[in-house]
Amino acid sequence: MDFSNNQNFSECQRCGTCCKKGGPALHYEDQEILDAGSIPLASLYTIRKGELARNNVTGGLISLPVEIIKIKSRPDDSACMYYNDADASCEIYENRPFECRNMECWNSDKIAALYDQNRLIRSLVLEKADWLKDLVSTHESECDLDQIQTLVNKREAGDAEAASVLTEMINYDFHLRSIVTEKGKIAPEMLDFLFGRPLNEIITRQFKIKIEKSKS
Numbered sequence: 001m002d003f004s005n006n007q008n009f010s011e012c013q014r015c016g017t018c019c020k021k022g023g024p025a026l027h028y029e030d031q032e033i034l035d036a037g038s039i040p041l042a043s044l045y046t047i048r049k050g051e052l053a054r055n056n057v058t059g060g061l062i063s064l065p066v067e068i069i070k071i072k073s074r075p076d077d078s079a080c081m082y083y084n085d086a087d088a089s090c091e092i093y094e095n096r097p098f099e100c101r102n103m104e105c106w107n108s109d110k111i112a113a114l115y116d117q118n119r120l121i122r123s124l125v126l127e128k129a130d131w132l133k134d135l136v137s138t139h140e141s142e143c144d145l146d147q148i149q150t151l152v153n154k155r156e157a158g159d160a161e162a163a164s165v166l167t168e169m170i171n172y173d174f175h176l177r178s179i180v181t182e183k184g185k186i187a188p189e190m191l192d193f194l195f196g197r198p199l200n201e202i203i204t205r206q207f208k209i210k211i212e213k214s215k216s
């Protein structure tokens with residue numbers, strides 16, 4: 001979602017511009033929609049604490065103090081996966097998330113006021129799935145992004161041990177995803193919600209370190 005202000009009109013023109021810029025972040029108000037299965041968890045991904053993300057209100061990049069859960073974009077562009085180009089419509093309009101229901105591009109103050117309030121986090125979404133909640137919590141501490149930042153700094157200063165720990169973290173993240181899908185019977189499409197995007201991709205994107213994928 002994009003919150004650019006446009007004063008030329010006072011009701012939605014269904015131009016789709018906001019939806020084409022990405023899906024919304026979810027808030028407490030969206031829990032009911034998730035519980036009803038109107039938006040499956042496979043349609044979501046998590047941007048983890050410590051990842052860089054665009055603040056749609058200020059426009060700048062920030063290191064997230066708290067994780068965000070968002071609706072995925074389409075595979076080939078940044079549009080929300082539920083946006084339908086053919087008739088500029090939302091495929092889940094009746095169950096669209098809170099941010100979408102409050103999106104008024106001509107009055108960006110409205111959404112700016114709720115933008116970073118009451119955001120849903122994985123431990124709330126998974127409240128009734130203890131084993132997944134525990135797995136998410138363990139992954140979060142094993143692949144902590146603040147710790148990764150420290151290791152990256154040490155690696156750049158020539159610390160071989162730091163480089164080795166970083167490799168272990170990336171391998172842990174890679175193997176955990178395999179185990180959860182193979183032995184835990186979790187759909188692969190759920191992984192970016194459960195554990196955020198693959199750690200090797202985050203490290204490459206955020207710290208500009210090229211990672212070779214684990215072959216083991």
Ligand code: SF4
Pocket residue numbers: 011012013014015016017018019103104105106
């Ligand atoms: S809220 Fe604004 S940007 Fe979004 S579809 Fe409506 S007119 Fe377009």
Ligand code: SF4
Pocket residue numbers: 001018019022023024071080081082083084089090091092093096097100
């Ligand atoms: S959920 Fe619907 S209204 Fe919200 S960004 Fe996606 S397509 Fe647009």
